Amino acid sequence: xxxxxxxxDRIRSALRDAPAVPDVPRDYRRSxxxxxxxxxxxxxxxxxxxxxxxxxxEAATVPQRLAALLExxxxxxxxxGLDQALFAEADAHDAGSRRVTDAPGHRLSVEELDGVDAVxxxxxxxxxxxxxxxxxxxxxxxxxxxxLVPDRHICIVRAGEITAILPEALRRLDAxxxxxxxxxxxxxxxxELERVEGVHGPRTLDVVIVRG
Amino acid sequence: xxxxxxxxxxxxxxxxxNLHEHEPFPKAAHRELGNTQLRAxxxxxxxxxxxxxxxxxxxLPDWEELREAGRAIKESVMARLPELLEQFExxxxxxxxxxxxxxxxxxxxxxxxxxxxxxxxxxxxxxKSMATxxxxxxxxxxxxxxxxxxxxxxxxIVQLDHDKPSHILVPAIHKNRSQVxxxxxxxxxxxxxxxxxxxxxxxxxxxxxxxxKFLSAKVAVSGANFALADSGTLAVVExxxxxxxxxxxxxxxITVMGVEKLLPAxxxxxxxxxxxxxxxxxxxxxxxxxxxTGVTPDDGPQNVHLVLLDNGRSAALADxxxxxxxxxxxxxxxxxxxxxxxxxxxxxxxxxxxxxIGAILSPLLTGITAEENSSLPYASSLCGACYDACPVKIxxxxxLVHLRGEDVDSKRGKKRLPSQMxxxxxxxxxxxxxxxxLGLVEKALPLGRLAAGPDRKITKLPGIAGGWTQSxxxxxxxxxxxxxxxxxxxxxxxxxxxxxxxxxxxxxxxP
Numbered sequence: 001x002x003x004x005x006x007x008x009d010r011i012r013s014a015l016r017d018a019p020a021v022p023d024v025p026r027d028y029r030r031s032x033x034x035x036x037x038x039x040x041x042x043x044x045x046x047x048x049x050x051x052x053x054x055x056x057x058e059a060a061t062v063p064q065r066l067a068a069l070l071e072x073x074x075x076x077x078x079x080x081g082l083d084q085a086l087f088a089e090a091d092a093h094d095a096g097s098r099r100v101t102d103a104p105g106h107r108l109s110v111e112e113l114d115g116v117d118a119v120x121x122x123x124x125x126x127x128x129x130x131x132x133x134x135x136x137x138x139x140x141x142x143x144x145x146x147x148l149v150p151d152r153h154i155c156i157v158r159a160g161e162i163t164a165i166l167p168e169a170l171r172r173l174d175a176x177x178x179x180x181x182x183x184x185x186x187x188x189x190x191x192e193l194e195r196v197e198g199v200h201g202p203r204t205l206d207v208v209i210v211r212g
Numbered sequence: 213x214x215x216x217x218x219x220x221x222x223x224x225x226x227x228x229x230n231l232h233e234h235e236p237f238p239k240a241a242h243r244e245l246g247n248t249q250l251r252a253x254x255x256x257x258x259x260x261x262x263x264x265x266x267x268x269x270x271x272l273p274d275w276e277e278l279r280e281a282g283r284a285i286k287e288s289v290m291a292r293l294p295e296l297l298e299q300f301e302x303x304x305x306x307x308x309x310x311x312x313x314x315x316x317x318x319x320x321x322x323x324x325x326x327x328x329x330x331x332x333x334x335x336x337x338x339x340k341s342m343a344t345x346x347x348x349x350x351x352x353x354x355x356x357x358x359x360x361x362x363x364x365x366x367x368x369i370v371q372l373d374h375d376k377p378s379h380i381l382v383p384a385i386h387k388n389r390s391q392v393x394x395x396x397x398x399x400x401x402x403x404x405x406x407x408x409x410x411x412x413x414x415x416x417x418x419x420x421x422x423x424x425k426f427l428s429a430k431v432a433v434s435g436a437n438f439a440l441a442d443s444g445t446l447a448v449v450e451x452x453x454x455x456x457x458x459x460x461x462x463x464x465x466i467t468v469m470g471v472e473k474l475l476p477a478x479x480x481x482x483x484x485x486x487x488x489x490x491x492x493x494x495x496x497x498x499x500x501x502x503x504x505t506g507v508t509p510d511d512g513p514q515n516v517h518l519v520l521l522d523n524g525r526s527a528a529l530a531d532x533x534x535x536x537x538x539x540x541x542x543x544x545x546x547x548x549x550x551x552x553x554x555x556x557x558x559x560x561x562x563x564x565x566x567x568x569i570g571a572i573l574s575p576l577l578t579g580i581t582a583e584e585n586s587s588l589p590y591a592s593s594l595c596g597a598c599y600d601a602c603p604v605k606i607x608x609x610x611x612l613v614h615l616r617g618e619d620v621d622s623k624r625g626k627k628r629l630p631s632q633m634x635x636x637x638x639x640x641x642x643x644x645x646x647x648x649x650l651g652l653v654e655k656a657l658p659l660g661r662l663a664a665g666p667d668r669k670i671t672k673l674p675g676i677a678g679g680w681t682q683s684x685x686x687x688x689x690x691x692x693x694x695x696x697x698x699x700x701x702x703x704x705x706x707x708x709x710x711x712x713x714x715x716x717x718x719x720x721x722x723p
Contacts, residue, residue: 003313007471007522010225011294014530019291024284028277028483046496104510110427110461130489130497143511144460144502148453149427167482175443175478176307178508181485181501186453189493190366190382191389191411192253193260199365199415200422201453201500 032164039128039162040209046131050184051197052205058212062156063089065208066120069154073117075100076154077108077146081139082122086156102146113149119202120154121147124179125169126162131184133157133207134169136177144178153202155182158210224531227524227577229317229347233562237587240560241552250557253388261548264494265601271496272486281483283605286539289474290529296441296474297520303444307506309516316523317347323519324349324433324466325356331464331515333358333431337422339448339455340364341435342380342542343468343521346564349433360433361425363454365418372399378558378566381492381544386557389414415452422454432458432513436469437541438484442477445505446518449488449498459502465513470521472529472538484541487603491543524577533614534576539604540569546598546608552591561588568598572611580618589615632676647695654693664688 001009034042044054057065067089070076078087080103087099100116102108113119122140126133133155135141140156147153163169173179186201197203233240244250269275289296301311314320324344328336336353338344338360350360350371362371366384370377373395377383384392393409400421407417434455438447446467448455459465475481489498507516529535547553547567558566562584563574571592575585589612598608624634643653664670668688673681680686692700 003315003319006315007313007520007526008294008297010522010526011297011471011529014224014526014535015291015293017532019287019532019535021288021291022284024288024480025277025280028274028281028486030482049496050499107510114427127497132497137508137511144456145512148456148460166486167479170479170482175440175445175481175503176505178505178511179501179503180456181497181503183495183497183499185499186451187499188365188411188415188452190364190369190384190452191387191392191414193257193264193382193385193493194411195493195495196411196415198412199419199452199454200363200426200457 028167029165030167032168034128034164036159036162036211039164040159040211042128042164043126043131043157043162043209046128047184047205047207050131050187050205052131052184052207054207054209056209056211059210062086062208062210066090066154067093069206069208070098070118070120073152074098075116076118076120077102077113077116077150078120079122079140079142079146080104081142082120082156083140086120102142107143108146110145110149113146116150118152118154119146119150121156123155123157123161125172126157127164127166127169128162129165132166132169133182134173135180135182136173137179138177144180147180147182148201151202152204152206153182153185154206154208156208156210159212162209224527224579225315225522225524226527226579226582227316227346227522229523230564231346231524231574231578231585232582233574233584233588235562236584237560237562237591240562241556241591244556244560247557249388249391250386251555253386254554254557256388257382257385258548258554261494265491265545265548268490268494268496272490278483278486279603279605282487282541282603283539285475285480285483286604287536289476290472290535290538292476293471293474293529296476297471300439300441300444300474301520303442304439304446304506304518305444307444309444309506309518312517312519314519314521314523317521320347320468320519320521320523321349321352324468325353325358327464327466327517328353328358328431331431333464335359335361335429336431336433336466337361337363337425337429337458337462338367339432339434339450339458340367340383341433341468342564343435343470344433345377347468347521347523349468361422363422363426363452363458364450365415365452365454368418368422369395372396376559377564379544379547380542380558380565380567386559426454426457426461429458429462431464431466432462434458434465434467436467436473436518437488438481439469439474440476440478440481441474443505445478445503447481447501447503449485449501451493451499453500456500456502459504460512462513464515464517466517466519468519468521470523470525472525488541488543491541491545491601491603524579527579528573528576531576534572534611536606537569537572537576537608537611539606540573541604543603545601545603549597549601551593551595551597556591561591563588568592568608568612569606572608572615575615575618576611580615581622586619586622589613589619636676651695654696657689657693658691660689661691 369384
């Protein structure tokens with residue numbers, strides 16, 4: 001008998017008492033009614049708690065903010081689907097010479113990614129209550145690797161992407177897309193259960209929240 | 213160890229691997245209790261995590277509703293397991309993943325080693341995984357000439373120190389910062405000799421040590437926290453980014469997962485991803501969670517394998533009283549609140565799974581008669597703190613009592629002569645079966661007073677009862693039992709109402 005058949009047989013045999021399948025009571029919170037400003041405030045609070053840096057901007061001031069954040073960095077990576085206009089201000093200084101783009105047909109190698117100082121991506125959804133930003137490899141977020149290898153992740157979160165609680169966020173996502181849920185910079189609690197930020201993932205997380 | 217299948221299809225087939233207590237728990241516990249450094253480290257760490265957990269759990273107004281949903285989802289997974297496994301398999305396979313089934317630890321190890329060899333690799337990077345710990349994968353790969361590098365910080369500490377994990381979430385919980393620094397200085401190639409014991413510096417040293425490995429690894433091995441049947445999606449929950457590195461960079465990803473880790477549907481993840489981080493690290497959310505469904509062209513590993521492991525899980529499932537132990541999501545909240553674990557540490561339990569959940573899960577997976585696992589269900593005061601803390605409401609104390617019963621039954625079958633305990637229990641069963649019998653026994657109370665002597669203490673009981681008096685005295689029994697006193701009080705209706713109403717037995721014995 002092959003292993004698959006045998007294991008399934010064993011399990012069926014273990015269940016020969018035919019245990020009842022219970023109804024799942026979903027009495028936990030599944031929706032909320034927070035307004036945009038409250039959502040931004042809550043998300044900001046939670047991200048700061050994780051030692052992320054948070055900047056709340058109007059759509060018009062994002063290019064300035066990005067230029068300021070990128071001022072002291074060297075080369076930075078971006079996914080091909082991220083709006084290039086966001087870098088108008090940064091480009092005014094260097095004509096885009098520090099920017100490398102990961103695009104279909106022109107993939108950045110791991111070594112190239114290891115050589116850049118930062119990556120700028122968008123995001124799919126955010127959860128205010130837990131301070132979580134979810135990337136689902138959409139065109140403005142790129143392949144999972146690009147937001148992983150560079151030591152600094154600058155992530156743009158639009159107000160419309162912010163939900164209050166996790167169940168609301170999951171309803172906006174497709175399970176089969178590769179996802180990365182990010183709650184602060186990489187961290188560990190492995191030594192005496194004290195949280196320390198900055199291990200293998202990006203050690204700096206800058207979040208630019210865009211109103212409206 | 214019980215790896216032999218005796219032929220009847222309905223007999224449970226138990227698990228093998230790192231699941232055994234090798235000496236009776238009281239003996240192991242006694243030895244570990246002598247390690248004062250261990251007790252200090254554990255006391256500090258478990259206090260810290262308990263406070264953090266309580267703080268983030270009390271933030272959620274619907275914590276109890278989430279626990280109840282979690283419990284019901286897991287119960288329905290167990291009831292529907294064959295169907296859900298087939299559904300998961302179909303979805304995972306449709307997206308380019310390859311599924312392998314492993315009856316036990318040995319089969320899983322052989323499958324993983326063959327997959328690594330197929331890639332022409334002789335080393336792998338690993339994400340912390342209880343399943344691979346359980347099957348002894350690293351040891352097996354080493355025998356096969358394949359080097360497995362643990363990348364989780366605590367696992368790295370344990371591996372560099374040639375030690376064993378002592379906690380399922382923080383395997384190096386028994387080490388403090390200066391011990392970790394000493395291990396790094398001793399074992400880590402090219403480490404800065406000026407390394408301090410500041411946790412941030414230690415984490416930075418681990419980053420530098422593993423960076424090249426991550427960027428050049430061809431094959432990674434992981435576990436999985438959840439598998440969603442309705443989409444074929446796998447999830448890994450982590451903190452450091454070592455998981456993301458392993459799950460994203462290599463061409464080949466091999467995941468080993470117990471068959472019980474399934475969840476029926478995507479929406480169930482919203483329950484467990486609220487329960488797990490708060491229960492385990494005491495955070496609102498863990499820093500990173502990765503989800504993948506088979507192969508995504510152009511993004512991440514292109515050879516994606518999953519080894520579905522039985523290794524005694526079907527045997528645990530066959531135990532109607534014990535099967536809910538399989539609901540465990542490996543958060544470790546039960547060990548962090550357990551007064552026994554806090555003092556003995558994880559090594560005393562022998563198995564990969566220590567603490568209250570280990571005390572039930574290990575004997576359920578291996579069978580109660582395997583090695584010294586029958587001693588594990590007694591590694592508890594039955595205080596119930598683990599049940600309160602469990603995010604999926606596993607009634608650990610009930611299962612402990614059930615397994616103690618299994619232990620007693622299995623031993624009774626083996627012996628020709630009844631033990632002192634058997635005789636004592638028989639006597640108690642007779643005495644407590646009727647008021648008349650109990651009354652007869654109570655007549656012997658004055659004998660106890662006699663044995664106690666003038667200081668009115670019994671300091672040494674004979675036989676197995678001697679265990680009780682090893683560290684405490686028993687006060688002399690009262691001259692009258694309650695029922696004797698009651699009868700005496702109420703048999704004198706003519707007593708003058710001015711009397712105090714308490715007989716001498718009452719005033720004497722209940723000051």
